[in-house]
Amino acid sequence: MLKKLLTTSAMIVLGAGAANADDNTLLFSGMSFDKNSNYFYAGGVVSPFGSLNENGLLLRAVAARGSYEYDRAGNTDVDADLRSVEAMVGYQLLNTAGFSRITAYVGVDHQDHDLNTIDLTNSVQGSQTEAKGLIEAVLNVSNSFDLNVAGSYSGAFDTYWSQNRLSYSCDCNGIKFGPEFIALGSESFDQQRYGAFIGDIPLGDDVKGVISAGYANASRRGEDGGYLELGVSFTF
DSSP states (O other), rough: OOOOOOOOOOHHHTGGGOTTTOOOEEEEEEEETTTTTTEEEEEEEEEEOOEEEEEEEEEEEEEEEEEEEETTTEEEEEEEEEEEEEEEEEEEEEEEEEEEEEEEEEEEEEEEESSSOOTTEEEEEEEEEEEEEEEEEEEESSEEEEEEHHHHHHHEEEEEEEEEEEEEEEESTEEEEEEEEEEEEOOOEEEEEEEEEEEEEEEETEEEEEEEEEEEESSSSSSSEEEEEEEEEEEE
């Protein structure tokens, strides 16, 4: 089924906390796979009046494409292609009330779902353009642990996504790792993901990678099974 992550805040914050003082642009790209779907995305966040490491206004845009399949009555498979694009305006506060970062975005989300056959039981098909909101927060639990919480909701097909990560910072080139829980869905499906991640993997100057994997539990449509997510980001 549709993997409208996150992506989808994972798509937004990869490496953002590692930006240098003068960096005002974050570019990111990645992919997500499970038993019934694949999802590819690319986008960016810009701080137009300062650095990503300062309080202030943020501009964000993401484009994505993917495909998914599901069974319907009569054992007939339905294959679908997905295209989406979103543009949002946000504001971030750093080092506030125990949080190292709090960010909120509002904007517009456009989704287009193209099914290979008519399915009158599925309301998620065709195009919708609606408002979208997103909130991210990073709470400092201790010197070594952070709690990363994020969630989004779009009026386009009632798409939602949330992610919770408890990250441990080890003394190994700034790499972070820990457990994660993701919940996502829309008018047609729900899924919960239980897994682990490794983030802030150094891939070059100002380039960071992240990988996560685990078990996905699906309801309404889709099948249970494993999932894998890969991402990379670059700040300048």
